[in-house]
Amino acid sequence: MSNTIHDVARQAGVGIGTVSSVLNNSRPVSQATREKVLAAIDKLDFIPNSSGRRLSMGRTDSIAVIIPYFTSVAQIERLRGVMSVIVESDYDINLFTVENAPQRDKVFQTVPRRGRVDGLLIFSLNMRDKDLKQIQQGKIPTVLVESFHPELPNIYIDDIAATRKAVEYLADLGHQNIAYVGDVLEDPLGSSFNQNRYLGYCQGMENKGLHVHPSFYRVGWHRRAKGYQVGMKLLKQTNRPTAIFAFCDELALGVIEAARELEINVPSDLSVIGYDDIELAHFAQLTTVRQHLFETGVQGVELLLNTIDTPNYNAGSIQLETKLIVRQTTVSPNQ
Amino acid sequence: MSNTIHDVARQAGVGIGTVSSVLNNSRPVSQATREKVLAAIDKLDFIPNSSGRRLSMGRTDSIAVIIPYFTSVAQIERLRGVMSVIVESDYDINLFTVENAPQRDKVFQTVPRRGRVDGLLIFSLNMRDKDLKQIQQGKIPTVLVESFHPELPNIYIDDIAATRKAVEYLADLGHQNIAYVGDVLEDPLGSSFNQNRYLGYCQGMENKGLHVHPSFYRVGWHRRAKGYQVGMKLLKQTNRPTAIFAFCDELALGVIEAARELEINVPSDLSVIGYDDIELAHFAQLTTVRQHLFETGVQGVELLLNTIDTPNYNAGSIQLETKLIVRQTTVSPNQ
DNA sequence: CTGTTAGCGCATTCAA
DNA sequence: TTGAATGCGCTAACAG
Secondary structure, eight states: OOOOHHHHHHHHTSOHHHHHHHHHTOSOOOHHHHHHHHHHHHHHTOOOOHHHHHHHHTOOSEEEEEEEOTTOHHHHHHHHHHHHHHTTSSOEEEEEEEOSHHHHHHHHHHSSSTTTOSEEEEESOOOOHHHHHHHHHTTOOEEEESOOOTTSOEEEEOHHHHHHHHHHHHHHTTOOOEEEEEOOSSOTTOOSHHHHHHHHHHHHHHHTTOOOOGGGEEEOOSSHHHHHHHHHHHHHSSSOOSEEEESSHHHHHHHHHHHHHTTOOTTTTOEEEEEEOOHHHHHTTOEEEEEOHHHHHHHHHHHHHHHHHSTTOOOOOEEEOEEEEOOSSOOOTTO | OOOOHHHHHHHHTSOHHHHHHHHHTOSOOOHHHHHHHHHHHHHHTOOOOHHHHHHHHTOOSEEEEEEEOTTOHHHHHHHHHHHHHHTTSSOEEEEEEEOSHHHHHHHHHHSSSTTTOSEEEEESOOOOHHHHHHHHHTTOOEEEESOOOTTSOEEEEOHHHHHHHHHHHHHHHTOOOEEEEEOOSSOTTOOSHHHHHHHHHHHHHHHTTOOOOGGGEEEOOSSHHHHHHHHHHHHHSSSOOSEEEESSHHHHHHHHHHHHHTTOOTTTTOEEEEEEOOHHHHHTTOEEEEEOHHHHHHHHHHHHHHHHHSTTOOOOOEEEOEEEEOOSSOOOTTO
16 A cells, blocks of 8 residues: 555665664664665655554654633634644644533543553643543643643643732722623533632622622623623613623623623723633723733643653643733723 | 553453454454453453554544644634534544645645545645645545645535625625725635635626726735734725725724724725624624535535545535625615 | 454664 | 564454
């Protein structure tokens, strides 16, 4: 079918060991034979069979990226960051998306195996002990992005502080009725950042002496359509909030659409603040918390590649900064 | 390191052939031994080593998805479609992004090889003869999405007709000065759809007896920032267009931002029409040509999986419909 | 029905 | 400096 190393060896009139040597520079080869081999390789358009190489080397030269909520723009932005560095490397990316618990279980059971991938990059999924055991006993290098486990290196941001500051910013503008539109706290896939953001919200409210009213806490999935629904409910309430902190930009935009439909002017009648700073946020002039999504992808793979290539690499955790980007959806109330 | 089939065989007190048999149901096994084997597999938490399996089977159970312009929302939407079906299958996805000619060359030279992947799904890249030769002599099943080659099955839309209709719609509204904001015609990665859309624009203009003015044809990369720049130039011209057809939604939104900054009201002073119908288009109330991006991904993999699984599968081409979605960025001029 | 063996394509060790 | 032999883990053909 395809040319093998034997074909090249025959063509060049040498042994396969010699061909392998020039392919990998694994041992000295005389200039003359090297040239013969290279000529044969070129003539046959030979590229070593990946499967054979994997088996022999015990390496796969590929890493798995595991992504929940693949519909989320934020995840895509991270993946872009990953690809931007992987393109320059010799690794392949195996992409796994996870939308529900069975899918997560299947991935965590089958993917972290020797001979499958050389490393794991996991987005936004907290590990259960069973998953961790699998990873650890297989000694599969792993880096978490936007999630946490005491035993694993990760790239993270201080969600609590970032959210707290955003809420305090709203309070400082003079808002008292600040609602929280977020994700369900008990994420079926096990994420903690939603809880952290809610925590930050509560802290911010408390710091400013504001009451966290139960009817001001609403959850939905982080898609725009859901933000629209939740926003509708919230804005039709008799005690309507004057400001809303949304868990992510997509939710925030859904809220804005709801407000638009109810003819509630943003920002004069309603301030909205998002989270992520996706590209759409710029277009919509949305005030938001910028987390450097692309950068988390970049740092995540880089950390992972280092742990793979350097045995006993001391992979610690890396915290990235956030920044409140004030645009045009937040002003003082009744202005 | 990891448990192998031999460990399982020893644990169960059988031969490796028997273990392989129960793993693959490749030959009848007595109920008693089957249970012994299953118990051993369970006890050792055994999953067959992927590299060994690949080599032995001559299959990789993975397919490559090759994507240029990974920054484009449209490509992401297609990829989502792909992942939605792949999750239900037993195939892995190897993701390759391509941002320039050297990267394309490298991917096409190294990826379409037996032992590397079982199939190729290629987005928006026209093949050169050299690339095609590689694919054909390796007999790697391949499906193109949004690109064309007479020898390869593809998923496509009628770009020319769709653009023509969009332009005719603008003309019917009464616009005469209709500009085209598009991609460079000579795409360095070899795409034809940009040329097709420009062609459709010209046809539409001609059908309506309108003149294609050179200063009304502007190109940039399909990112919003570029749309902004191009839009700025176009809108500062003395002979300012009253309507703009943009090659893709992202460019259209950039144009709208430029208009916003120049205090040119959309749509009363300027109609804008995009292409793709990305999610952002809905938020921005952008009139646009909807092509079913997610669906192209779905159909693309499905077609590919069929060609892989069914020898001599007659994979033809599939044309998907487009639809003009009229929202709020297009009205009659001077209204 | 089941154990043993050959071979997938490669890197690498052992001999020469 | 190089060729030949061994083994990576598995499937499948072969032999019992």
